[in-house]
Amino acid sequence: MPKRATKRGDERTPLDRDCDVLICGASFAGLAVARELAGSSADVLVVDRYEVGERQTSACGIPTAWLHALALHGSLQQTFAELVIHTAHTTVRYGLPWTFSTFDYRTLCGELADQGSFRFETATVDRRTGDTVHTDRGSIRAPLIVDALGWRRVLGAGANVQPPDALLSRGLEVHPFGSGRDMEIWIDRGYVPAGYGWSFPAAGEVRIGVGSFDPRFHVREPTERLARELGAERVRYQGNWIPHALRPATEDGVFFTGDSAGHCLPLTAEGIRTALYFGLACGRELRAVIDGRSRREHALTRYHAFSAAHARPFRWMLRAQRLIPQVAPRLLSASLRAMESKRFLDWAFGHYLEIAHPRFAAAAGAALAGLPAGAVAAPAMA
């Protein structure tokens, strides 16, 4: 179990120190990086403004195989073999070639943290100058710095791109107590002109929300309306901005992973497995440096190339995200019905999973370290 040191009030003592690896952000991406450094000789420090697992950042839906691949099954709440999609004119029920599951955020973060060995401090990260990261508790210096802080990309060089100008979607959900059997999606302009609504049951609670691809469109009213129509309470709100475009995975000597690098998939806004995937990749590069098999500059180049090699599927998904809201609702409904065949769904969802496949988790260290730069295959996307 990592040492946790939440500091409040008088206990919020100054933090001024050096370490070998500084990981900023203790959610999916940051904890995946830390996992890959377990058992190394490095002094690894993870900082977050909250305790590990304290603030849920999503509806917590993920391909089930990712939970198994990372031995995170203790967090699993409910599993779905089908995806139910509602439009204004039809409802389709897609049998998936692999299952999707909801999980408990706090448990998953705890399980993932347990797989790492690091020191943890609660601190709010403000900015960076060179190899020094400035927090509300003081400055931390490290030769290897990871920004896993989410969409704000706090440690990036230059001005931070903010909504509504940045390529960001926005999402808001409520978490009423309740139950359900299906994982449901609404592609219906009655809720949001470009985007979708969802209902993800999670063993005792349901996560109901709306996401808009257009950051100027407010999602509170449609989220509340969807919840009301489903007979659910509007309680325990959770929302955030969601990037929908890849950004450079390294910049000015810093490694970016998860939402800070735009690793969330456009169209579906699925960003958990990609945060884990790219976090593992980043961690493996850092591990090679610590073990003396690589140098920092080399690791930066290779991780940057690895992330950029995924540009094609991200571009395709962004195109689909922009196209679908343009399709006439009746045509969209007919198209969704036409896609109900098992053969098509196996093909489409198979390709979709390939973008960040759980087999990568099992590849333990071999996936990047030791491979020549450029040898990392980009996933296919037909």
Ligand SMILES: Cc1cc2nc3c(=O)[nH]c(=O)nc-3n(C[C@H](O)[C@H](O)[C@H](O)COP(=O)(O)OP(=O)(O)OC[C@H]3O[C@@H](n4cnc5c(N)ncnc54)[C@H](O)[C@@H]3O)c2cc1C
């Ligand atoms: C409403 C909603 C529902 C979603 N549902 C799903 C879903 O079901 N499945 C899915 O795959 N994706 C979902 N997503 C997307 C997913 O949540 C993100 O892509 C994912 O959380 C990215 O992980 P991350 O580790 O990069 O960043 P985050 O999970 O955002 O973690 C960032 C961490 O950095 C910390 N932090 C931020 N700023 C600072 C600071 N200045 N100082 C210190 N610490 C800081 C935060 O406390 C947090 O722990 C959803 C998003 C939203 C908004």
